């Protein structure tokens with residue numbers, strides 16, 4: 513049993529990861545500034561696993577707080593999810609993205625090194641492959657053509673991590689490039705709860721299904737794909753969370769820097785996801801076609817073969833599972849976590 517610090521652990525992917533880690537017998541600590549998370553989400557994790565979550569309300573850029581945390585707890589591994597993730601927003605506020613995503617990672621790495629903790633799993637993204645990429649996308653695909661400050665911030669951290677691992681051979685570093693995480697824990701207790709208007713397909717579909725939005729705007733039906741709509745590699749968030757556990761376990765005792773794509777290896781079009789949602793609901797979902805969204809590409813999906821071979825990890829959940837679990841979460845929590853409530857029993 514290891515002690516794992518999860519930065520950004522109160523967020524969408526983080527809460528699902530906490531469940532997986534606790535159910536695998538690990539002790540978890542969370543560091544989150546709650547800029548995009550509800551404290552009550554951690555109580556929901558406890559409701560699923562029966563185990564408490566110790567959380568630090570802190571910014572990952574706050575070195576004093578990090579020093580305090582590493583002084584109080586013996587941490588074996590860090591899984592670094594904390595960061596900002598809205599591609600469009602990053603275009604208008606690039607410095608905020610560099611500060612949070614790059615600055616936060618540098619502060620974390622320095623304080624980890626000071627504390628003698630040298631095992632890190634880092635959340636990266638398939639958008640580092642940029643626009644001109646051919647699918648299926650393997651880890652060796654070029655990463656030169658990134659199109660947003662968000663993607664650039666992730667790529668910069670990947671490079672910093674490679675330099676850190678090269679400079680000190682004691683580091684064990686795993687970079688995970690996620691494709692499109694969707695869905696929720698099957699209990700419907702935790703799930704994706706975007707602040708304001710969601711940017712991504714699945715949460716928008718869920719909000720239309722539950723009546724919070726009137727219709728889905730499909731961005732373009734003239735792409736060179738099988739039905740003209742954009743194709744992505746949607747991945748169940750529980751499969752993604754399990755990928756982190758496998759990467760963390762695999763690294764133990766194996767220093768160096770490694771990268772794995774986490775995806776299913778299958779693409780689904782916007783219309784296919786819509787039809788699947790309608791099948792789960794048993795009714796139609798209002799939708800309309802509009803112009804392409806600037807910056808979107810037609811199609812990409814992962815080659816997950818490296819993760820399969822090296823980690824023994826493979827996504828097992830289907831698109832039906834993803835949609836059913838997304839709907840279960842939305843139906844049980846029509847307004848997400850509702851109010852960004854304080855935890856009932858704070859452990860800060």
Ligand SMILES: NC(=O)c1ccc[n+]([C@@H]2O[C@H](COP(=O)([O-])OP(=O)(O)OC[C@H]3O[C@@H](n4cnc5c(N)ncnc54)[C@H](O)[C@@H]3O)[C@@H](O)[C@H]2O)c1
Pocket residue numbers: 519520521522523524525526543544545546547548549570571572573592593594595596597612616635636637638690691692693
């Ligand atoms: N969801 C996706 O589609 C996707 C795809 C690829 C990569 N990622 C990456 O995965 C990670 C987790 O994504 P998510 O979907 O769970 O997002 P999320 O916003 O739900 O979770 C991020 C968490 O980090 C916290 N946070 C942000 N800045 C912080 C800071 N400076 N200090 C401390 N905490 C901070 C937020 O409060 C939030 O709880 C992010 O790094 C994101 O870039 C997400």
Ligand SMILES: O=c1ccn([C@@H]2O[C@H](COP(=O)(O)OP(=O)(O)O[C@H]3O[C@H](CO)[C@@H](O)[C@H](O)[C@H]3O)[C@@H](O)[C@H]2O)c(=O)[nH]1
Pocket residue numbers: 597598599637638639690691692693711712713714716728729730731732741742743744782805808
């Ligand atoms: O209202 C909507 C929203 C999306 N789409 C389409 O649905 C597909 C998926 O879009 P979305 O869910 O926004 O995902 P991506 O644009 O692929 O980007 C997500 O997935 C990336 C990983 O691959 C992450 O890095 C990004 O942060 C995250 O926004 C695309 O074809 C979109 O054009 C619509 O048609 N209507």
